[in-house]
Every structure is written in C-alpha cells, then in structure tokens.
Amino acid sequence: MITSFHPPKRTLMGPGPSDVSPRVLEAMSRPTIGHLDPAFVTMMDEVKVLLKQAFKTENALTMPVSAPGSAGMEACFVNLVEPGDKVIVCQNGVFGGRMKENVERFGGEAVMVQDAWGAPVSVEKVKAAFAEHPDAKILAFVHAETSTGVRSDAQALCKVAQDHGALTIVDTVTSLGGSELRVDEWGIDAVYSGTQKCLSCPPGISPVSFSEKALAKVQARETRAPSWFLDKKLVMGYWGGEGKRAYHHTAPVNSLYALHESLVILQEEGVEKAWERHALHHQALKAGLEAMGINFLVDEAYRLPQLNTVLIPEGVDDAQVRSALLNNFNLEIGAGLGDLAGKVWRIGLMGAACNRTNVVLCVSALESTLA
Numbered sequence: 002m003i004t005s006f007h008p009p010k011r012t013l014m015g016p017g018p019s020d021v022s023p024r025v026l027e028a029m030s031r032p033t034i035g036h037l038d039p040a041f042v043t044m045m046d047e048v049k050v051l052l053k054q055a056f057k058t059e060n061a062l063t064m065p066v067s068a069p070g071s072a073g074m075e076a077c078f079v080n081l082v083e084p085g086d087k088v089i090v091c092q093n094g095v096f097g098g099r100m101k102e103n104v105e106r107f108g109g110e111a112v113m114v115q116d117a118w119g120a121p122v123s124v125e126k127v128k129a130a131f132a133e134h135p136d137a138k139i140l141a142f143v144h145a146e147t148s149t150g151v152r153s154d155a156q157a158l159c160k161v162a163q164d165h166g167a168l169t170i171v172d173t174v175t176s177l178g179g180s181e182l183r184v185d186e187w188g189i190d191a192v193y194s195g196t197q198k199c200l201s202c203p204p205g206i207s208p209v210s211f212s213e214k215a216l217a218k219v220q221a222r223e224t225r226a227p228s229w230f231l232d233k234k235l236v237m238g239y240w241g242g243e244g245k246r247a248y249h250h251t252a253p254v255n256s257l258y259a260l261h262e263s264l265v266i267l268q269e270e271g272v273e274k275a276w277e278r279h280a281l282h283h284q285a286l287k288a289g290l291e292a293m294g295i296n297f298l299v300d301e302a303y304r305l306p307q308l309n310t311v312l313i314p315e316g317v318d319d320a321q322v323r324s325a326l327l328n329n330f331n332l333e334i335g336a337g338l339g340d341l342a343g344k345v346w347r348i349g350l351m352g353a354a355c356n357r358t359n360v361v362l363c364v365s366a367l368e369s370t371l372a
C-alpha cells in the first residue's frame with residue numbers, strides 16, 4: 002500500500018524553490034475557506050497592498066496569477082502582444098528564449114537582441130535595435146537571469162523603451178524581494194515574478210503588475226487575448242476593484258495564505274533591508290568560495306546576490322559533488338542550464354534561505370566534499 006509522503010528535510014540553496022519559512026508553512030496549513038468568503042476577500046485586498054509595496058508600485062492592477070512564474074510571463078505577453086506587433090526581446094540566458102516563444106505564439110514578431118550567457122543585456126544593443134525598428138511596440142527582458150546569475154540594468158533599459166514610446170515587459174521572478182527593484186520609478190509597464198525564490202513561498206503563484214499604459218493597451222485590444230484563463234479583462238472581475246469579487250476561477254486559497262504571510266514577513270523586515278541582507282550574505286559566501294579557489298562566472302558589477310553562479314573547478318565531477326552534498330548534507334545546490342551544464346553551479350541565497358547558517362553550511366559542505 003502506498004503511504005503518506007514525507008519529504009526529506011533539505012536546505013534549498015539552488016535556483017529555486019528556496020526554503021519556505023516555518024511561518025509561511027504554518028499559514029498555509031490554516032483551514033481552507035471559500036474563495037469568495039468575505040474574510041478571504043479582505044485578505045486578497047491585503048495581498049494586493051503588500052504586493053504593491055514589494056514591487057514599489059502604485060499600479061491598481063497588481064495581483065497574483067494563480068499559477069507559476071511561467072504563467073505570469075504568459076499573462077504579460079498574451080495580454081500585451083497583438084498579432085503583428087514587433088517586440089524587441091533581449092536574450093542573455095534561458096528565460097529570454099521563452100519570451101521569444103511567447104511573442105511568436107501570440108502572433109507577434111520578435112526582434113532578438115543577443116548577449117552572451119553570463120553578460121548583462123547591452124543597453125547599447127537595445128538602442129541600436131530601436132534605431133533599426135522604430136515601430137517596435139514592446140521591449141522585453143529578464144531583470145535577474147536565473148540561468149546565469151546576471152542582473153541587467155532595468156532602469157536604463159526601460160528608459161530606452163520610453164524614449165521610443167514602447168512598453169516594457171520585465172521578468173523579475175528572481176529579483177523580487179532579493180535585490181533592488183522599483184517598478185514605478187524605473188517605469189516598468191508589465192512585470193511578473195514568482196513566489197518560490199526570494200519570497201520564500203511554495204512555488205505556484207506569480208505576482209504581476211500592469212501600469213496604466215499597459216492596461217490601456219489591454220483595454221484597446223482589437224482582438225481578444227488568445228487565453229481565457231490569463232485574459233486580464235476577465236480576471237479583473239475577481240481580483241479587480243477593492244472588495245468586489247465575481248467568480249472567475251477557484252483561487253488557490255491556501256497558497257494565497259502563504260503568499261500573504263511571506264509578504265507580511267517582507268513588510269516587517271522592510272524591502273530595502275531584505276535587499277541589504279541578500280547583499281551581505283552574498284559577500285560572506287563569496288569570501289568563503291574564493292578562499293577555496295572557486296570563482297564566479299559573472300563580472301562583479303552584474304552579480305545577483307541571491308543567485309551565485311560559480312565555475313566548477315577543473316577535474317571536479319559536477320553530478321558527483323551535487324549528489325554528495327544532497328546525500329551527506331541534505332544540501333541542494335543547482336546545476337548549470339543549457340550551454341552552462343557541467344560548467345557551473347548555481348548557489349541560491351534566496352529569501353528565508355539567505356542567512357548566515359546556510360552560508361556556513363554551504364562553504365563547509367563544499368570544502369569537505371571537494372577535499
């Protein structure tokens with residue numbers, strides 16, 4: 002007979018999911034109530050307020066999509082790209098490639114700006130792409146590329162788009178809560194994230210936010226968004242104006258308790274303080290790794306504190322080391338993706354998992370495994 006599943010106790014220091022804090026797990030285990038229950042609706046309003054604080058935005062359309070980060074990505078593209086729209090898509094890792102897929106599947110034309118894996122998106126190349134394609138309607142890029150550990154200059158990239166009258170779609174799945182992100186100040190029009198990285202929630206929810214300009218484009222669409230579930234015009238009936246809710250889909254009630262709790266934790270700490278904590282522990286991890294002769298893939302100026310991509314030392318077996326860490330220390334670190342497979346490890350310091358104990362565990366476990 003199959004019996005209940007009890008997962009092993011791990012420390013999650015990979016590219017996500019990250020460790021979920023006990024407070025969030027406890028919140029998630031509270032009794033399920035109806036998704037239109039007045040108490041739940043009040044909590045939804047609080048989630049919106051807390052998400053606005055986390056994103057640093059006043060956008061009225063700020064809400065969690067009831068599905069993982071990939072659905073947040075699709076929600077942005079499916080609503081904002083209309084057939085024939087030209088979209089400048091920046092690719093410097095795995096996730097820019099998925100943006101291209103989204104543009105093309107929704108009938109748009111993707112103009113690609115390519116940068117090396119491990120380098121940030123080049124602002125100069127984006128300027129050149131707009132010069133060549135002045136009719137581009139949208140600029141899309143990944144703020145924090147999880148496949149490489151690179152941070153791109155979202156503020157400068159958004160400025161280029163604004164100078165050309167284009168909207169921006171920005172992936173902040175790995176940046177939200179972990180490093181500086183200012184949606185309104187930087188002029189981001191559509192942003193999506195995930196709960197499983199620096200918010201330290203279980204995976205499966207994707208916070209998104211649309212500016213007034215983005216919303217105006219959605220309202221002015223000549224064609225229906227080719228997705229019923231992700232159509233913002235429809236889902237706003239459930240997540241829209243304060244306190245008024247009509248059934249759209251059955252919200253993942255307990256996952257939203259979890260998101261609420263994680264955002265309360267972020268509010269208690271302060272968003273800027275959370276960014277500082279990630280930077281601090283990144284420095285400690287860096288010192289420990291470099292003392293072992295382990296070097297970073299990414300130039301110091303563009304490194305993400307929450308996702309440390311390091312070069313696997315010569316002669317070391319990638320899979321063997323990761324299995325030893327898992328089996329002997331219950332410690333998960335991430336493998337390289339795509340072209341970087343076998344060449345790098347991705348060490349996450351995300352959200353609740355970004356703490357001194359985990360830095361010490363990771364450095365000492367790696368040291369003894371590599372000895």
Ligand code: PLP
Nearest residue numbers: 069070071096147172174175195
């Ligand atoms: N974008 C980035 C930068 C990511 O790191 C991820 C997941 O790791 C996604 C999008 C997709 O999110 P999910 O796996 O939650 O669908």
